[in-house]
Amino acid sequence: MKRTSVLILMLAFGISLFSQEKMYIFRSDKMTLGAPVAETDSIFFSPDGSAAYFRIYDNLYEYPVADIDSINFGQNSNTVYITYNGSDVTVVNPLAFEGVSVLVEGSDVTVNSSGAMQEVIYSLSGVTTDGTLNLYSDADCQLVLNGLQVTNNDGPALNIQCEETISVELMEGTVNILTDGLTYASPPVGEDRKAAFFSEGRLILNGSGMLTVNGIGTGKHGLSADNFIEVHGGEITVTSAAKDGIHADDGLLITGGIIDVTATGDGIDGDVGSIEITSGSVTTTNNSDDVKGLSCDGEMTISGGEIDITVTGDQSKGIKCDSPIYLNGGTFTIHNSGDAILEASGSGFDPSYCTAIKSDSDVNINGADITIVASGKAGKGISSDADIVMSAGSVHVTSTGNGATYTNPDGILDAYVSTCYSSDGDIIITGGSVRTSSSGSGGKGFSSDGELHIGSLTSSPEIDITTTGTRIYISGSGQNAQYAEAKAVKSDSAVVIYNGMISIASADDGIKSEASIDILGGEIDITNSVEGLEAPYITISGGNTHVKSSDDCINTTFGNGGEQDDGSLMLIDGGYVVVSTTGGDGLDANGDIIFNGGTIIVHGPPNSPEVGMDYNGSCEMNAGFLVISGTNSFMTQAPGNGSDQYCLKIMSNQMMSSSTLFHIQDATGTDILTFQPARNYYSIVFSSDDLQMGVTYSIYTGGTSTGTVLDGLYTGGVYSGGTLKKTFSLTGTITNVNF
Numbered sequence: 116m117k118r119t120s121v122l123i124l125m126l127a128f129g130i131s132l133f134s135q136e137k138m139y140i141f142r143s144d145k146m147t148l149g150a151p152v153a154e155t156d157s158i159f160f161s162p163d164g165s166a167a168y169f170r171i172y173d174n175l176y177e178y179p180v181a182d183i184d185s186i187n188f189g190q191n192s193n194t195v196y197i198t199y200n201g202s203d204v205t206v207v208n209p210l211a212f213e214g215v216s217v218l219v220e221g222s223d224v225t226v227n228s229s230g231a232m233q234e235v236i237y238s239l240s241g242v243t244t245d246g247t248l249n250l251y252s253d254a255d256c257q258l259v260l261n262g263l264q265v266t267n268n269d270g271p272a273l274n275i276q277c278e279e280t281i282s283v284e285l286m287e288g289t290v291n292i293l294t295d296g297l298t299y300a301s302p303p304v305g306e307d308r309k310a311a312f313f314s315e316g317r318l319i320l321n322g323s324g325m326l327t328v329n330g331i332g333t334g335k336h337g338l339s340a341d342n343f344i345e346v347h348g349g350e351i352t353v354t355s356a357a358k359d360g361i362h363a364d365d366g367l368l369i370t371g372g373i374i375d376v377t378a379t380g381d382g383i384d385g386d387v388g389s390i391e392i393t394s395g396s397v398t399t400t401n402n403s404d405d406v407k408g409l410s411c412d413g414e415m416t417i418s419g420g421e422i423d424i425t426v427t428g429d430q431s432k433g434i435k436c437d438s439p440i441y442l443n444g445g446t447f448t449i450h451n452s453g454d455a456i457l458e459a460s461g462s463g464f465d466p467s468y469c470t471a472i473k474s475d476s477d478v479n480i481n482g483a484d485i486t487i488v489a490s491g492k493a494g495k496g497i498s499s500d501a502d503i504v505m506s507a508g509s510v511h512v513t514s515t516g517n518g519a520t521y522t523n524p525d526g527i528l529d530a531y532v533s534t535c536y537s538s539d540g541d542i543i544i545t546g547g548s549v550r551t552s553s554s555g556s557g558g559k560g561f562s563s564d565g566e567l568h569i570g571s572l573t574s575s576p577e578i579d580i581t582t583t584g585t586r587i588y589i590s591g592s593g594q595n596a597q598y599a600e601a602k603a604v605k606s607d608s609a610v611v612i613y614n615g616m617i618s619i620a621s622a623d624d625g626i627k628s629e630a631s632i633d634i635l636g637g638e639i640d641i642t643n644s645v646e647g648l649e650a651p652y653i654t655i656s657g658g659n660t661h662v663k664s665s666d667d668c669i670n671t672t673f674g675n676g677g678e679q680d681d682g683s684l685m686l687i688d689g690g691y692v693v694v695s696t697t698g699g700d701g702l703d704a705n706g707d708i709i710f711n712g713g714t715i716i717v718h719g720p721p722n723s724p725e726v727g728m729d730y731n732g733s734c735e736m737n738a739g740f741l742v743i744s745g746t747n748s749f750m751t752q753a754p755g756n757g758s759d760q761y762c763l764k765i766m767s768n769q770m771m772s773s774s775t776l777f778h779i780q781d782a783t784g785t786d787i788l789t790f791q792p793a794r795n796y797y798s799i800v801f802s803s804d805d806l807q808m809g810v811t812y813s814i815y816t817g818g819t820s821t822g823t824v825l826d827g828l829y830t831g832g833v834y835s836g837g838t839l840k841k842t843f844s845l846t847g848t849i850t851n852v853n854f
Contacts, residue, residue: 136191149209199241222246285324310339330356385411404428442483455493461524518557530599532557557599570614666699718793719745744792789829
């Protein structure tokens with residue numbers, strides 16, 4: 116009777132507080148129920164005083180008086196407070212009579228919200244080592260994590276079975292930790308529980324607090340939604356997950372926060388949806404084979420933030436997308452150290468590579484700052500099944516993995532190698548900065564099955580490509596031996612250089628095309644190569660091209676070998692071209708050579724039978740400036756008689772030192788040519804529009820010049836002190852001079 120009397124007194128006192136919006140019933144089981152005062156019709160007791168009756172919303176509720184600690188009145192609230200206290204839970208539910216019910220069994224909490232009359236906020240806090248929250252709701256709601264630490268030994272820590280939008284606020288200064296069980300208990304029929312933190316509906320994470328997810332459930336994700344996930348703030352760490360660290364069936368949006376994921380499966384997976392990142396920090400670490408750091412089937416667009424991805428498993432991918440990838444901003448650091456593996460296919464195998472960035476469609480780079488370190492066997496940097504297009508930004512790819520031989524699906528011996536840029540379609544770089552370095556055997560800088568375009572009429576990218584790896588023997592012997600070589604640039608179609616600053620140092624070819632190379636402008640500097648430029652058709656009409664090689668500097672060929680005219684063509688219409696070879700021909704055409712303009716300087720080889728210029732078809736010198744130093748080989752060639760401009764073929768019976776100037780002047784002393792070859796020489800091939808019929812010319816060797824020297828060619832100044840070797844006049848289109 117004493118408890119009843121206290122309750123009656125409290126209720127009587129509460130009558131004067133009916134200006135308050137809520138009546139709160141405090142129960143001894145740590146469950147507090149809130150009822151709207153305006154909708155509370157009456158409160159009365161059973162005849163024996165053991166039960167209290169509350170008529171709310173025309174419904175009658177009965178509670179044992181012994182279970183009621185107190186009743187007070189306060190303001191309305193739409194926040195349900197759930198506080199875990201080890202083995203039990205304290206609940207304050209101000210919406211208990213307005214569509215929200217909370218059931219507590221030990222530390223397991225089940226919330227059912229059906230037809231709630233207002234938006235519901237669930238404030239979660241406290242610690243339990245064996246509990247969970249199961250939330251069922253038919254409307255949008257919000258979770259506030261305010262220092263929550265939940266471990267569930269047989270299921271998810273948070274199980275949100277709501278198909279609507281769930282907004283999660285990580286309170287400032289709080290640490291929230293969620294851990295699931297190794298083995299999940301059987302869920303209710305029709306219910307799927309996929310992660311330590313699981314949501315059926317759209318999941319939005321905000322705030323500045325910390326959330327740590329320890330995903331240890333067998334076959335489960337760390338953080339997952341069967342809908343879309345948005346991250347706008349907070350520090351979210353997934354320490355482990357048997358499957359994906361963060362998985363969203365319909366894609367993800369990240370606009371802020373710090374995300375750090377370690378997983379056995381994929382790091383962050385947008386599944387069939389898209390991924391968009393505008394800001395924040397994203398770090399993923401994956402050590403398993405055939406997984407992805409960041410993955411989705413839809414488009415991936417990253418315009419800001421810091422992305423740090425590490426994948427160490429074989430054939431794994433740092434970033435993988437079935438649709439186009441747009442990297443418009445942000446800073447990327449990707450380490451991929453897994454090996455390529457061979458998958459059975461046809462009559463052999465098909466390599467599957469560990470790749471930093473891989474798209475089954477296009478890769479578009481327009482402002483991102485990307486650093487890639489690929490160290491596994493045949494590891495790749497950026498790879499596309501379609502095109503790679505770059506208009507701005509910075510890309511630095513370092514590849515150190517060796518290649519290897521294998522039997523391809525056609526049953527033919529082949530090789531798989533590391534490649535910094537690899538495209539089944541075109542590679543188009545119109546702006547930005549690209550630096551690649553490949554040191555593995557057979558490793559390549561750029562490899563395109565389609566065309567390669569560099570620069571535009573209005574943009575000038577900076578490109579630096581280095582390969583240092585050894586070649587890989589594949590099959591055959593002698594001249595028929597096949598190798599996978601460490602080429603800097605390899606294209607199965609046309610290479611077109613409109614503009615740009617291009618530096619290449621290659622263990623093999625500098626730029627190799629199976630179709631054609633067109634240079635319209637730009638600064639090209641090939642400082643090391645076996646063959647500098649090679650294609651069936653090479654056209655140079657502008658720019659500044661420097662090539663150093665140990666074999667042919669510029670070679671036009673269909674690759675059939677031999678000394679027959681194969682129909683290939685080297686056409687120089689303009690520009691400035693300087694080539695220097697230590698063991699091959701400076702200019703080598705298995706077909707024709709045509710000079711229609713430009714300045715061409717050739718520092719030929721030191722020894723016969725190689726020469727400064729070699730062609731199997733015809734050679735026309737129609738306009739421009741040409742000077743070639745070479746050996747005393749009987750194969751030394753000058754342009755042909757079909758030329759429009761006069762040419763000289765000058766041969767000496769004595770070797771001249773590379774320190775010895777070669778000088779031609781006319782009878783008035785006007786300087787026609789002052790040239791210093793890069794190495795010892797016997798021959799000079801020269802053509803210029805300064806050469807005129809009927810003029811007497813003199814050849815001097817040695818001496819000095821006060822002129823400006825560039826690439827061995829002196830301009831301006833005064834020549835003096837040389838030794839006169841020969842005086843002559845032109846005898847025709849081609850004049851042979853011997854001394």
